[in-house]
Amino acid sequence: MSVSIPAPRSQRIDPKYKRGPKSRGSFEMLAWLFMRLSGVVLIILIFGHLFSNLMVGEGISGIGFGFVAGKWASPLWQFWDLAMLWLAMLHGTNGVRTIINDYAEKHATRAWLKGILYVATIFIIVLGSLVIFTFDPCVTGSTLPQC
Amino acid sequence: MWSWVGHRVTGVVIFLYLLVHVLDTAMVRVDAGAYDAIISTYQTPWMALGETGLVAAILFHAFNGLRLILVDFWKQGTKYQRQMLWGVLILWVIVFAGFAIRHLSIAFGSH
Amino acid sequence: MQVHKYDVVIVGAGGAGMRAAIESGQRARTAVLTKLYPTRSHTGAAQGGMCAALANVEEDNWEWHTFDTIKGGDYLVDQDAAEVMAKEAIDAVLDLEKMGLPFNRTPEGKIDQRRFGGHTRDHGKAAVRRACYAADRTGHMILQTLYQNCVKHNVEFYNEYYVLDLLLVEEDAYREDGTAYKQKRVAGVVSYDLATGELHVFQAKSVIFASGGAGKVFKTTSNAHTLTGDGMGIAFRAGLPLEDMEFFQFHPTGLAGLGILLTEGARGEGAILRNSDGERFMERYAPTIKDLAPRDIVARAMANEVREGRGCGPNKDYVLLDLTHLEPEHIESKLPDITEFARTYLGVEPFTDPVPVYPTAHYAMGGVPTNINTEVLQDNDTVIPGLYAAGEVACVSVHGSNRLGTNSLLDINVFGKRAGVAAAEYSKTADFVELPQNPEAFVSAQLEGVLNGTGTERVAELRSILQETMDANVQVFRDERSLKEARDVIEDLRRRYKNISIQDKGKRFNLDLLEAVELGFLLDLAEVITVAALHRKESRGGHYREDYPDRDDENFMKHSMSYRDAEAVTEDIKGIRMETKPVVFTRYQPMERKY
Amino acid sequence: MSTELPEPPSKIELKPGVGGGGEVPSFDITLRVRRYLPEATADAYWEDFKLTMYGTDRVLDALHKVKWDHDGTLSFRRSCAHGVCGSDAMRINGRNRLACKTLLKDLDTSKPITVEAIKGLPLEKDLIVDMEPFFQSYREIMPFLISKGHEPTKERYQSAEDRERFDDTTKCILCAACTSSCPVFWTDGQYFGPAAIVNAHRFIFDSRDDAGDMRLEILNDKEGVWRCRTTFNCSEACPRGIQVTKAIAEVKQAILARTV
């Protein structure tokens, strides 16, 4: 059986191999730099977080509403978790953005996936920040003594 | 190459977990009881295993991330990348073992 | 079939072709047709260096270089051409440096130079440091630099286009003395696009042949699989003469059994040859410059040691190149690639063990005859307007009967540049020559013939018989008996070639088909080489006849010119006519060649 | 600088058995080739060839043996046969290498040796891919010396150290083994690829060149150096032993240094 196939190699360069327009500015560089800087900071933040939540005291069993409330009573931990939230989300989002760029071949797919990603990211960051800032130890159902 | 695959996979896993984790933590703003209920599912042995896996992922991603940063910024980084990969793996095994022993004993011990 | 029109068409994208393209591309509409991607050309394999009397490290001048070239070529060199080359060598090197070639440097930052076989100061007094180099990758750097500059100047390449025919038309013309002759003119070339199997005719005002050598007529060779002498074969079939084809250079130091080259630069840096007794035998053959004697002399000395039973190894069929007395760091910095070759391919560690070597077929001194302006000649002195040749395919003749090391990289740069300029300038004054009717007819018939062949012979088998017989009979030592033997085998192969068939009948990347076509060229050239060698009953340079061991200036101080001629019979071979062409002398009279 | 050495001795004792020797051993192999003949069948498939080969034979010799003695339709590129022209990069046992530089005896001959075309470039036939996209990226980084100011009459001077600075990347033979082993290049083929960056590096760090900034600008792109994820496949694949990832890292640093 013989299949008909287009002539393989054109004279110069086939338009389908043409690279898209050059990206302006240094966004990719800054993103790259950010990944590394945030990575270093995240190590401290995440390790600290994991250590204080899972290693110290009763570990996972000790976690509950009270535990969280106790932590967020201190501005240090508030700030800690806030920084962690922002950095991790931006770091992760940018990471997933590269992955989408790598594997989504069609322009439209890329745009869609990235759209979803950005919406999710913004939602989570906003939500998380709100939760930390407006945290109220006496929310409904709280059994803490001070309420 | 496989270190990169690992880094990528762990990165995505952590990211997905993070999404969920922020959502569940957000429950503290809604209802303290609901939050405790959710957290208690984290305290079942199955979830403990999952947590352990997650920490394994974070540890690998973190250590290997450090290696990548060294490759990028340290002059000899590219030369010693392979040795550093071994270092990452060794460190990972040690730290992870330490964590797993403590975490699993708490998780299983409390039930 | 498609027809393209260009002012200048260059066949081949090795050093010579691309050097020409850089010049021509800036002056006229130029296309470069090449059967390989340009950077795959065999110029990239050259290692040692490129000579020019820069006098960067010690006293030197281009006249000494001229003399060495002439003496090295055993006085068969056209001296006007040698002068041009040695004089323009200096600019050729500087041009390359300006194009960006990363030469090795002296402590002051100038281009460094090293010794090379046959290059001497003051007419043979002592070895001189004349070869400019970039480690043992000089050819690689030249090829890359030239390609880079082609990219810079936007040269149009047609990659993997095999040129298979040269379109010449003949006109009646009269010489000054009134005699009539047929003047050939170039109309273009026919090429085959490997990717699609389509034929493309290129109509051009000027055509430059720069298609490289023909080492694959031999089995043991430093040359690439693709160096099948296409350019020479095409010219010969188109009725042009081939000059001095009996002179083929055998490089002394090929890796034993494989033919992969270890540069003469190794000996330039101090390596020496030893036989099975551990003896530095070159002291006997060339007492003054010993291991740095010209290649023909060293190659014969090696073959002689082996023949007299002082070879090494289980079959006593090679000698040893000894680098063990040199500093490892020195070797590693000056000769990194060749030490790797020894390790990779023979498993020998050159720092501690000597490396098995034996002469390997290396360079065709002969080729398509041109004058010093690179214009191709249709006989001893009639120029074919618009047709040029440069590089290994051509015979200017600057190498005479034996090329000196480094002079070929020089040749391709000096004469490549000249060809590019001349072809472009000519195209500005000339008109297109009308294409003949069905210009592709010859090639398409030939290809159809092979594709539809139903014979029983296999291309690979015929080729390996050819290569073996050439190695056995037309190598470093030749005599009447061996040459006749080779001739008979070739005759038989030519008969069998008519009866070949191939397995790949497709149109895309049909390398099976092209190997068959290439074998045709190899057979033609092997025959010419053998007949010319039979005809030259003397020994000179690369051509050593044991039955005529001396140089015979009286009868043979002249170039040989082989023509295809259906009528003629030479040395019992039908179809080849041998003529001669005088050697050009300017100031150096022949002397005995002693080192 | 050829050092002046004392004359070596006229005669030395050779170690017994020096220069190798003994019978060249022969062995049997199975060569498993990924065939693709678009004029005959639409899909690629594996085909096995059983061959008897010898001690110093390379994968290229095995391919030649198939083509010349068994199946003339098997198509692959090659020229120099000793690792300097860059024609025959292919995937051998899952790793990119030059067929002419890979000795059979260095592979595990008890199992079939797999040979397939390099990945990421459009496949044309058997082991042949379309190299145009690869060379296109190479051309885009302006791989030629650009020097402002007037030309000196003689050569430009360059110290041995300045020459050494970019030595590693001058060795590139454009074989594409690196680019076609890069998992980022595999994804969509838009990435400039390590080979183009290597060749940019060769000029960016050449003290004679004045257009380094332009090249850095070209590579400071979404398809440029920042797409490299330091997977090191390229460095492992390079048959010339070029420290490819290192070169890429140096270019990244240069872009950073220039913008920050």
Ligand SMILES: Cc1cc2nc3c(=O)[nH]c(=O)nc-3n(C[C@H](O)[C@H](O)[C@H](O)COP(=O)(O)OP(=O)(O)OC[C@H]3O[C@@H](n4cnc5c(N)ncnc54)[C@H](O)[C@@H]3O)c2cc1C
């Ligand atoms: C291993 C080795 C080491 C050497 N070392 C040195 C050295 O140190 N110093 C020195 O001076 N010389 C050296 N030489 C010799 C020198 O390298 C060559 O003679 C010279 O490079 C030939 O250049 P070229 O441009 O004529 O041909 P090549 O570089 O061989 O190029 C031939 C070109 O023609 C094309 N071509 C061929 N046939 C066709 C066709 N039918 N249609 C279209 N295109 C075609 C090919 O694609 C190729 O691009 C060495 C040679 C070898 C083999």
Ligand code: HEM
């Ligand atoms: C613990 C500290 C962390 C460090 C040191 C770190 C480091 C890095 C580095 C250096 C990179 C860039 C890799 C490259 O460019 O090749 C990276 C990528 C990535 N990171 Fe992290 N990271 C950390 C935490 C996280 C977290 C918490 C997440 C999830 C939210 C995450 C998700 C990702 C993702 C998805 C990528 C992209 C992977 C890829 O492109 O292959 N990382 N990380």
Ligand code: SF4
């Ligand atoms: S860098 Fe190495 S692998 Fe890449 S093209 Fe150049 S020589 Fe080949």
Ligand code: F3S
């Ligand atoms: S393989 Fe690719 S990801 Fe970077 S290190 Fe090499 S270019």
Ligand code: FES
């Ligand atoms: S054939 Fe030239 S690199 Fe392998």
